[in-house]
Amino acid sequence: MLLRKIGWLLMLAVIVLIAALPVPEFWITQLNYIGISSLAVLGLVLLTGIGGLTSFGQAAFVGIGAYTTAYLTVNAGLSPWLTLWVGLGLTAVCAIVLGWITLRMSGHYLPLATLAWGLSLYYTMGNLQALGKYDGILGVSGLSLFGWELGQGRVFFLLTWALVLLAALAMLHLLDSRVGRAIRSLKTGSQMAESMGINTLRFKIGIFTIAALLASLSGWLYAHFQRSVNPSPFSVHIGIEYLFMAVLGGAGHVWGAITGALVTKLLADQLQVLLPALIGTSGSYEVIVFGVLLVLVLKYAPNGIWAFVDRKLPKAARKVDWQQAAPLAHRAMPVKGExxxxxxxxxxxxxxxxxxxxxxxxxxxxxxxxxxxxxxxxxxxxxxxxxxxxxxxxxxxxxxxxxxxxxxxxxxxxxxxxxxxxxxxxxxxxxxxxxxxxxxxxxxxxxxxxxxxxxxxxxxxxxxxxxxxxxxxxxxxxxxxxxxxxxxxxxxxxxxxxxxxxxxxxxxxxxxxxxxxxxxxxxxxxxxxxxxxxxxxxxxxxxxxxxxxxxxxxxxxxxxxxxxxxxxxxxxxxxxxxxxxxxxxxxx
Ligand SMILES: Nc1ncnc2c1ncn2[C@@H]1O[C@H](COP(=O)(O)OP(=O)(O)OP(=O)(O)O)[C@@H](O)[C@H]1O
Incomplete structure (x- = not known):
């Protein structure tokens, strides 16, 4: 417990220090992108790593959050603080409907279905005149609070990372609960979970919706950080990149999401500079390296980077605080011989x-x-x-x-x-x-x-x-x-x-x-x-x-x-x- 508190305090201290120290703006921007991605990947950790449901469509939900706020702030002049909730609501409706249809599928049918609707949402964004087709929506305002511009730098960084830490904390709480145990049982197949009284479809739709809401929040931040939206960052290609981040970081761990987003972004930056210098020509060679890296990770570290860190961290046994707890109600038992x-x-x-x-x-x-x-x-x-x-x-x-x-x-x-x-x-x-x-x-x-x-x-x-x-x-x-x-x-x-x-x-x-x-x-x-x-x-x-x-x-x-x-x-x-x-x- 004490160790956990120290860990949280350390993280908060690092974030505040980064914002306070003269860290170059370039790194603040990179960390903002990492934080924004972390939110979407956090959803995938819950859905894929913990719940066992593979989705290639996470980027499409980021798109719903981003497009909703961009459209409504630019065309209707609404406040981003209001459009955030509209985006979350719209995302929840889409996730529940899509989840209800697709989450009954199992095996390779489910990932295929997520690919299908990921593509559909991408082309919908790209073909709707009202959404600016493939050019998207330009001139999205930045975030401001009581007239105070949050900008794209340090204050935005603090907001983004506060949201990331809050989402991580909420997820840790969720996983350490009755509902969390039910979510973790989904991965073992539905037979055991159902025999414990768990409505597995309901829980699958639940984690699908939570994952989508985190993606939508990420999209909202993205739109107001980037100040424009177009369909490219919400394509299936980026959906695969989110999955890559989750797998690389450790899809079974909450902190794996942040690790994955951080390592992927930093690696991509370095490779974009290094590879052209090494090869002598420019091109998207880092994508090839990522492909090879993914295969190696799947083969040699299937539980991701965080699994190695987690093994080294001291673990405290659960505090036994239930001795005085109220007993659960018992059912009336049949009489002998009945x-x-x-x-x-x-x-x-x-x-x-x-x-x-x-x-x-x-x-x-x-x-x-x-x-x-x-x-x-x-x-x-x-x-x-x-x-x-x-x-x-x-x-x-x-x-x-x-x-x-x-x-x-x-x-x-x-x-x-x-x-x-x-x-x-x-x-x-x-x-x-x-x-x-x-x-x-x-x-x-x-x-x-x-x-x-x-x-x-x-x-x-x-x-x-x-x-x-x-x-x-x-x-x-x-x-x-x-x-x-x-x-x-x-x-x-x-x-x-x-x-x-x-x-x-x-x-x-x-x-x-x-x-x-x-x-x-x-x-x-x-x-x-x-x-x-x-x-x-x-x-x-x-x-x-x-x-x-x-x-x-x-x-x-x-x-x-x-x-x-x-x-x-x-x-x-x-x-x-x-x-x-x-x-x-x-x-x-
Ligand atoms: N889902 C299924 N589809 C087709 N045949 C099945 C299925 N489940 C069981 N069977 C067949 O039904 C018969 C009874 O199988 P069951 O598993 O109930 O036997 P069992 O007495 O439990 O055997 P064991 O002691 O080996 O577990 C077997 O011939 C089995 O092959």
Whole structure:
């Protein structure tokens, strides 16, 4: 905390000193350009580096901010302080509409779509008569405050960098919050995030809009700094340059944005002088060098320059300030023996393959039910049908008497079903505690604005308190501040269980929790499962480890080729020749 404060004070001191000392005007201008670019790149860090959504269209949003203020100040005589908000509003509308259409796409379709609308906006700016076509709008006024001209020098520099630091601070606050954890979960794919109750599309549109707003702010500054606008600085080419800055600086780090903008600008300046002197002719050779540099960075330093700096910086563990926090509300739990889950004739067809063939079974409160069967029997598909990852072809799933067939994962999580994954899904660069707190997403309600303004601290304390309780419940109370990525497989699986428990579930679905565990870890897991059952939780367990299944389950459903082969107590199953034949692959 103290170190962080010193860091901020140092940065402020450097900025004030640069403005106060006789630094040549050329450098002040360069630093102004760097600050303006940093804002747009900061948006890309959030969107691409942290949220995992690649966009080539960031420059187009810079253009919307720049053109809005240029047009309205020149043609309507409005104050730039008013047009800033008009630009931000217009940008938000464009981002929400474009995001709503394009962010459903995944893989390479999304970057392609951003290219498409980046180009469209560029040509729109270049072809509209009202916007001066490719000549743009000239004579944009500078910024002034109560009649005092801010100019293009030191005062503008102070304003720009104050905005950059404020944006960086806001983003750091945002990322260290309930909303921030949800944003960081987007990169792991939507399945885990949705099962924590996170509406991934909403969050994607949210970060897309925040990134666009930062770009728009950058455009507003640019227009009043440059005193003119034309389409060139808002082309896809510049969009790619912003991405380059983010990757070079460190797309996963807030400070990577400023580092990237700074290094790129300084390098471009130096190369523009050096290369013609070396080669003997002038031309845009620096673009070629940047191309080569980008390939080298992607190959040898994919996390960017700031990742190296970050590794050297001292890290303080999160301050434990949640001991006295208010406990989170609990849901009413089913009474022992009540039917918690009822699957009735559920069926799933993949083309011609019947992966789950009219299966029926139930789970009662306070029971551990095992779902076993040879590879490919349909266990994971059954899990996915119950948790809303897949919609059944036919049949019905009821939870605590309510029909939940075909509901989205996040709706099912809301009702009290939590799950773990066959292949652990966690956020490697977040601590164990933060990962587990993600599981309590639905039990908090504070949004992005509260987080940015730090008005969410009470709720955060309650969420962390809950996360610690659940980690202690599964025996991981000593690993709160460890990075999840450093955990061995056993603790990773326990982390997933603690995260699932954070949702205060009435039913827990565990998908092969013993896979990859050592003997001792399996015994530890068995103890945890027994303890959870003793506390009244119901568990549906898919597991290949027969020792564990026979030790902990009350009843077992055996599947084979998508059908229910037999159901009974562990003793019944062990004695069944049908089960033996299914596992040995012999006729029965
Ligand atoms: N998305 C899908 N598209 C097509 N076929 C699928 C899909 N998912 C699963 N299957 C098929 O459905 C059948 C059941 O698969 P499932 O993963 O549910 O079995 P499982 O019992 O969980 O196996 P394992 O123990 O190996 O995880 C398999 O034949 C599998 O290839």
């Amino acid at each position: 039917v918690v889950l009822q699957a009735s004739n559920i069926r799933k067809e993949f083309g011609g393959l019947i992966a789950v063939n009219d299966i029926s079974f139930s789970v009662h409160a306070g029971q551990i039910v095992g779902l076993i069967g040879p590879n490919g029997a349909g266990k994971s598909t059954t899990f996915n049908l119950i948790t809303g990852v897949l919609a059944p072809t036919s049949g019905r799933v009821a939870f605590r008497g309510d029909d939940i067939t075909g509901l989205a994962s996040r709706e099912i999580a809301k009702r009290g079903i939590s799950r773990t994954f066959q292949h652990v899904k966690m956020i490697a660069d977040m601590t164990v505690l933060e990962n587990v707190a993600l599981g309590a997403h639905l039990r908090g309600g504070r949004g992005a604005l509260s987080a940015t303004l730090r008005l969410d601290r009470r709720e955060e304390q309650s969420l962390f308190r809950e996360a610690e309780i659940q980690l202690r419940r599964v025996g991981m109370g000593d690993s709160l501040h460890e990075l999840a990525g450093n955990l061995a497989m056993g603790p990773q699986r326990l982390l997933e269980i603690a995260r699932a428990l954070c949702n205060d579930p009435a039913l827990l679905l565990l998908d092969e929790p013993a896979a990859g565990l050592r003997h001792k870890e399996k015994q530890g897991l068995a103890d945890v499962l027994r303890q959870l059952r003793a506390e009244g939780l119901s568990i549906l367990l898919v597991e290949h480890d027969m020792d564990l299944v026979m030790q902990v389950t009350d009843r077992i459903v055996v599947m084979e080729f998508g059908t229910r082969l037999i159901e009974g107590t562990p003793a019944d199953i062990q004695a069944s020749p049908l089960v033996r034949a299914a596992y040995l692959g012999t006729e029965h």
